[in-house]
Every structure is written in C-alpha cells, then in structure tokens.
Amino acid sequence: xxxxxxxxxxxxxxxxxxxxxxxxxxxxxxxxxxxxxxxxxxxxxxxxxxxxxxxxxxxxxxxxxxxxxxxxxxxxxxxxxxxxxxxxxxxxxxxxxxxxxxxxxxxxxxxxxxxxxxxxxxxxxxxxxxxxxxxxxxxxxxxxxxxxxxxxxxxxxxxxxxxxxxxxxxxxxxxxxxxxxxxxxxxxxxxxx
Numbered sequence: 001x002x003x004x005x006x007x008x009x010x011x012x013x014x015x016x017x018x019x020x021x022x023x024x025x026x027x028x029x030x031x032x033x034x035x036x037x038x039x040x041x042x043x044x045x046x047x048x049x050x051x052x053x054x055x056x057x058x059x060x061x062x063x064x065x066x067x068x069x070x071x072x073x074x075x076x077x078x079x080x081x082x083x084x085x086x087x088x089x090x091x092x093x094x095x096x097x098x099x100x101x102x103x104x105x106x107x108x109x110x111x112x113x114x115x116x117x118x119x120x121x122x123x124x125x126x127x128x129x130x131x132x133x134x135x136x137x138x139x140x141x142x143x144x145x146x147x148x149x150x151x152x153x154x155x156x157x158x159x160x161x162x163x164x165x166x167x168x169x170x171x172x173x174x175x176x177x178x179x180x181x182x183x184x185x186x187x188x189x190x191x192x193x
Contacts, residue, residue, distance in 0.1 A: 028044060028048075031044060032044065039093065040094075040149075041094065041149055043093070045093050046093055046094060046096060049091060049093060049096055050096050050097070050098060053096070053098055053112060053113060054098060054099055056112045057098070057100060057101055057110055057112055057113065058101055060108075060110050060111060060112060061081065061101040061102075061103065061108055061110075064079070064103060064107070064108050065077060065079045065080060065081060065103055065108075066079075069081065078105075079103050079104060079105045079107065080103065080104045081101060081102075081103060081104070082102050082103055082104040083101075083102060084099040084100055084101050084102065085099070085100050085102060086098070086099060086100075087099075087100045087113070088118070089113060089117065089118060089119060089120055090118060090119045090120070090123050090150040090152065091119070091120040091122060091123055091148075091150075092120070092122040092123055092126055092148065093148055094148040094149040094150050095149060095150055096120075098113065100113065119152075119160075123150070124160050124163070124164070127140055127144075127157055127160045127161060127164070128160065128161060128164035130143065131161045131164070137154050137157045137158050137161065138154060140157050141153075141154055141157055
C-alpha cells in the first residue's frame with residue numbers, strides 16, 4: 001500500500017475520532033438523523049463550508065485592521081471594518097454564497113478567498129482530473145451541473161484544463177483515447193477545443 005495514502009487515512013481517522021469523542025459533531029449527527037441532507041443545495045456540508053470560510057475571512061480582516069469586532073478601542077485604529085459584500089464561489093460541493101468582509105481603506109486582500117476568484121482550488125483540480133479521465137469539456141460541464149449544481153461555461157472549463165497543463169498535470173493535458181478512429185483529436189463529434 002502507498003505510504004502517503006496510508007498516512008492520509010490515519011490522519012483522517014484521528015481527526016474524525018477526535019471530533020466524535022469531543023461531541024463537536026453531536027448536533028450535526030442529530031440534524032442528519034432528523035432528515036436534513038448532508039449534500040445538495042441546502043445540505044449541511046455547504047453550510048459548514050460557508051461558516052468556515054466566513055470565519056476565516058473575519059479572522060483575516062481582524063489581523064489586517066488590528067482589532068477584534070466590537071472592540072471599544074476600534075476608533076483609535078487608522079483603518080476600520082466597513083461591512084460586507086456578497087460573493088458566490090464554486091466549490092467541489094457546489095456554489096457557496098459568501099459574505100466577504102471589507103475595510104474602510106480598501107486595502108484588505110483576503111488570502112482564503114482571493115479577490116477576483118470565483119472558484120475554490122479543489123474545483124479546478126476536480127476538472128483537470130475529470131478531463132484526464134477522458135471526459136470532454138461538455139461532459140464535465142454537464143457532470144458539474146447535475147452532481148453539485150455548479151454551472152461553468154465551456155470556455156471556463158477549457159481555461160482551467162489548459163492551466164492544468166502548465167502545472168505539470170501530465171495526463172490532464174490530453175484525455176484518454178480508446179484508439180478507435182472516431183476518438184481521435186479533431187473528429188467532428190469531439191467537443192473539446
């Protein structure tokens with residue numbers, strides 16, 4: 001067995017056991033037992049990812065402006081919090097609606113969800129992997145829309161795939177071929193650019 005894979009399994013097992021034994025998941029388990037969905041548009045996973053990302057963004061802003069939310073001495077700092085703006089990011093589990101905090105000076109540059117990004121890193125890796133597995137760009141678009149509810153244009157998927165080539169994605173540069181004449185690049189039925 002691959003030692004790295006075994007190490008990942010062990011780490012995941014330890015994290016899961018720690019969360020279960022601490023009781024941190026009791027409420028989530030109760031909600032699942034009561035019939036709430038773990039996945040899907042209103043699934044618990046999306047809610048947990050949203051809460052985690054927004055908490056991380058708030059921590060980044062706190063570090064940037066130099067004080068905690070509600071700090072009575074906030075007026076003594078040169079920069080201050082200035083509300084939030086909405087942003088939708090695509091992820092491996094679907095689109096997530098985030099409230100991104102901002103500062104009055106406009107100098108806050110979040111690292112967790114960078115300005116201008118519309119996708120979390122894991123989605124790009126998923127697209128490159130699907131392409132490496134032989135799916136066409138149109139197939140990938142359909143798969144993302146039907147499985148996780150994320151709709152990306154064929155152009156966006158193609159750009160992600162091309163960027164994957166430059167990162168040493170290896171097999172991601174070309175889809176798997178069956179060797180049949182109709183499966184050659186440039187054939188009329190192929191939908192890839």
